[in-house]
């Protein structure tokens with residue numbers, strides 16, 4: 264750790280840093296790249312490693328491997344200030360980085376367990392070349408007791424005469440689409456450690472963020488915010504906190520979707536029900552919007568992995584199995600609604616607004632939109648889709664449908680439009696124009712992003728999630 268004790272002033276950022284830490288971040292994906300760029304912005308010296316050479320070449324050429332608001336500027340600035348560099352070989356980074364964040368993917372295996380092979384491969388590479396002291400931090404989402412496995416790994420494979428390790432868990436809670444903001448203004452930072460040295464080093468790494476002591480690169484006039492809670496616990500608990508948090512949020516979504524189905528069946532308004540439930544401060548309003556369910560690279564896989572963890576520990580995790588089942592049924596129910604209104608799907612032209620699993624990202628991993636498109640295309644629909652940022656990634660998965668230049672082109676001549684990701688730009692569309700260019704003005708709103716009244720005013724047939732069926736019939740004029 265080199266001691267700086269002066270103010271760094273360069274290219275519109277100013278921070279007061281006491282300690283600059285040399286950090287290696289392994290994995291330049293959504294988590295790794297945001298972490299690397301964020302830590303560099305707060306003044307540390309960061310080397311980000313990825314074994315995808317194409318990604319490293321792209322980053323070194325000034326390109327971005329994915330879309331995340333605010334990230335490109337951050338990367339550019341830290342590279343120019345020589346606080347951030349990208350390389351392909353772990354061996355070349357370790358000589359400098361005493362703190363190592365592992366941010367590689369942990370996708371699901373066929374049985375739902377997390378595939379830890381990338382984490383293990385990184386550990387093998389570290390143990391093959393590390394010298395001196397290293398704090399190895401799991402930031403990837405991993406099942407409880409992975410830290411213990413890593414400790415054992417290093418005690419077996421590490422050259423203990425040359426290298427010493429501490430292991431820590433530092434689960435990541437950022438949300439794609441607001442990942443940069445979440446890095447600088449997190450709700451909390453959780454670290455699981457088993458030594459005071461590891462806790463102190465992590466506190467040093469996060470000091471500017473914990474103290475909110477940096478010139479905010481995203482908000483003008485950000486002002487002084489309160490210190491961020493620093494939760495220090497044991498490694499098992501930190502690992503478990505991440506899985507439990509994602510499972511709880513998934514449970515909220517499936518809960519409100521279950522209620523939305525009841526609202527449709529009995530003639531109640533799920534939007535109002537959700538709004539009023541959320542006003543209870545013990546419950547909170549977020550993650551209570553009825554829709555086509557959760558997707559993305561985290562919730563579905565973390566939920567599955569957590570169910571497996573619970574099962575192998577002999578605990579009853581049926582609750583979370585139901586959360587998963589309710590979510591999977593969202594796609595069936597939505598497709599059934601489309602089928603019901605269109606009568607015959609084969610040959611119908613269906614416009615799709617939104618492909619990403621949520622707005623402000625290009626990530627289509629486990630996106631509900633793709634699952635719905637696959638089903639309707641398999642039934643013979645002509646699908647024409649548009650998304651502001653996710654079309655390239657969607658094309659790689661579903662090349663057989665047509666991709667359009669904008670939302671109007673997707674709606675043109677359509678027998679129905681499905682709104683599947685709640686991008687702001689869809690809320691700014693000229694609905695009068697949309698109404699005119701569609702063959703049948705029928706909108707299925709899988710995210711409840713439009714208002715029933717506005718749709719009725721523009722003469723649309725409008726099907727949302729969880730509306731009182733009587734109210735919907737009125738809008739449909741039946």
Ligand SMILES: NC(=O)c1ccc[n+]([C@@H]2O[C@H](COP(=O)([O-])OP(=O)(O)OC[C@H]3O[C@@H](n4cnc5c(N)ncnc54)[C@H](O)[C@@H]3O)[C@@H](O)[C@H]2O)c1
Nearest residue numbers: 290291292293294313314315367368369381403404435439
């Ligand atoms: N994406 C999110 O919103 C999010 C949020 C919180 C936690 N997480 C967790 O963080 C982890 C990473 O997620 P992500 O979305 O960033 O994944 P990602 O797929 O976008 O990125 C992973 C990166 O790791 C690289 N990689 C894989 N094996 C490697 C190796 N042996 N050496 C060097 N690089 C290697 C890949 O090339 C890829 O660039 C996962 O465990 C995920 O569950 C993700």
